[in-house]
Amino acid sequence: MTKQKDVAVELKSKVYDKVNSCIQCGYCLPACPTYKSMETESASPRGRINLVKMAAEGKIDITEDLKKPIDLCLGCRACEVACPVDVPYGSILEDAKEMIKKKEDENKKKPDMKDWLLNSFFTNSKFLRLSSNLFYLYQETGLQKMTRKVKLPEKILGNIGKMEKALPNMPSHKYRIKKGQLYKAKTPDTKLTVSLFLGCINDSLLYKINYYSLELLRLAGCDVYIPKNQGCCGALHAHQGYMDTAKQLASDNVNAFKAHDVQYIVTNAGGCGAILKEYDHFLVDKTDADSKSKVETFTSKIKDIAEVLYELDTLTFLKNINKVVTYQPSCHLKNVQKVDEIPEKLIMGIPGVNYVELPDKDSCCASGGVYNVVNYEESMKILSDKFQGVNYVQPDIIVTSNPGCLLQMSHGVNEFSNSKQTQSIHLVELLAEACNLEI
Numbered sequence: 001m002t003k004q005k006d007v008a009v010e011l012k013s014k015v016y017d018k019v020n021s022c023i024q025c026g027y028c029l030p031a032c033p034t035y036k037s038m039e040t041e042s043a044s045p046r047g048r049i050n051l052v053k054m055a056a057e058g059k060i061d062i063t064e065d066l067k068k069p070i071d072l073c074l075g076c077r078a079c080e081v082a083c084p085v086d087v088p089y090g091s092i093l094e095d096a097k098e099m100i101k102k103k104e105d106e107n108k109k110k111p112d113m114k115d116w117l118l119n120s121f122f123t124n125s126k127f128l129r130l131s132s133n134l135f136y137l138y139q140e141t142g143l144q145k146m147t148r149k150v151k152l153p154e155k156i157l158g159n160i161g162k163m164e165k166a167l168p169n170m171p172s173h174k175y176r177i178k179k180g181q182l183y184k185a186k187t188p189d190t191k192l193t194v195s196l197f198l199g200c201i202n203d204s205l206l207y208k209i210n211y212y213s214l215e216l217l218r219l220a221g222c223d224v225y226i227p228k229n230q231g232c233c234g235a236l237h238a239h240q241g242y243m244d245t246a247k248q249l250a251s252d253n254v255n256a257f258k259a260h261d262v263q264y265i266v267t268n269a270g271g272c273g274a275i276l277k278e279y280d281h282f283l284v285d286k287t288d289a290d291s292k293s294k295v296e297t298f299t300s301k302i303k304d305i306a307e308v309l310y311e312l313d314t315l316t317f318l319k320n321i322n323k324v325v326t327y328q329p330s331c332h333l334k335n336v337q338k339v340d341e342i343p344e345k346l347i348m349g350i351p352g353v354n355y356v357e358l359p360d361k362d363s364c365c366a367s368g369g370v371y372n373v374v375n376y377e378e379s380m381k382i383l384s385d386k387f388q389g390v391n392y393v394q395p396d397i398i399v400t401s402n403p404g405c406l407l408q409m410s411h412g413v414n415e416f417s418n419s420k421q422t423q424s425i426h427l428v429e430l431l432a433e434a435c436n437l438e439i
């Protein structure tokens with residue numbers, strides 16, 4: 001048996017029942033941003049499911065024919081919400097990515113840059129923090145201003161270099177949260193005991209978001225544990241087919257949070273929360289009751305910060321935000337975690353805010369983890385459509401609930417907005433400003 005057939009057989013054993021649950025109705029097509037943008041069946045959920053099925057049956061080649069349509073999927077999972085028979089598209093996508101990578105690895109002589117980034121860089125929180133310290137120096141010393149003046153990032157990295165402008169200024173390192181600590185509630189009595197999941201991007205480049213999350217939770221009455229050995233959630237890895245690394249990260253996180261008896265494990269990134277809630281899909285040995293119960297205890301405690309703050313309803317707003325505000329949902333927060341209207345309700349509860357709904361808000365911004373880096377042209381086509389809605393609303397602030405969406409919408413402001421003054425920020429930044437939390 002050839003290696004191609006081996007991988008196809010493994011793919012079939014993983015996905016065949018799942019792909020066969022698709023009844024080909026096509027209800028998912030209008031919900032799919034890549035189908036709307038590319039207008040071909042192979043860029044639709046139904047088309048991709050059929051291609052995975054054909055690859056599993058050995059009728060098409062996994063790398064030659066399947067890889068490109070799968071790589072062009074954003075993984076936004078809007079198709080799952082639209083599907084009347086609950087086809088588990090996210091799981092099919094994950095399996096296909098894993099098998100494509102397995103097939104590519106067979107022809108690889110040595111690890112490449114992507115292997116290093118995903119297996120060594122994003123798995124090492126000390127490395128990430130060190131890199132962000134260097135980026136802080138790059139900003140603080142004025143080097144960033146100089147390189148931007150002569151458009152050096154664009155000259156070296158092309159279109160990707162333009163995205164450097166989307167990175168916000170980093171505050172002092174004293175605002176980076178110390179791991180292994182308990183931070184007490186700032187209210188007379190403790191209303192909840194929670195842990196905070198720090199993630200990788202929010203722990204390195206965007207630690208302002210983690211700082212505000214922690215302080216808002218404390219102001220709302222939470223004692224907050226920050227488990228020491230937590231790391232990256234593994235979403236980037238699982239979505240790129242690096243399942244062994246994703247499983248290791250998942251296992252490490254489950255063990256890191258197990259030590260603290262808390263009501264909730266709070267996340268502030270839609271993408272991280274989604275995979276944390278789904279750890280049982282790929283971590284649990286179905287025959288091992290102990291590991292099943294350990295992982296299910298972990299996943300059942302995952303809550304987005306918007307849900308926790310809304311449930312507590314104890315924040316006191318001290319400042320009016322007299323601005324036009326709109327909201328771009330995180331696909332994984334909405335489609336996977338099923339947190340839909342709560343962020344908007346929190347925004348509307350801030351005094352002075354003029355909330356205007358973004359047209360077609362439920363359509364993905366095309367950040368998609370590293371999709372906007374790997375598939376820049378396709379991502380920008382979808383983002384420019386999104387900004388037709390933004391330019392109609394003319395907001396002062398676009399609120400997001402995931403670091404990737406935040407950076408993508410900032411990039412969209414630079415590239416497609418009629419007003420370069422529009423800010424793209426995380427929900428916790430807006431709430432923090434209304435609570436007079438200063439950095």
Ligand code: SF4
Pocket residue numbers: 031032033034035043044045048072073074075076077078079080089
């Ligand atoms: S995950 Fe998103 S981009 Fe991919 S097929 Fe589904 S709707 Fe389309």
Ligand code: SF4
Pocket residue numbers: 021022023024025026027028029045046049079082083084085086087
């Ligand atoms: S909506 Fe569901 S069943 Fe219908 S084509 Fe899409 S994935 Fe298949």
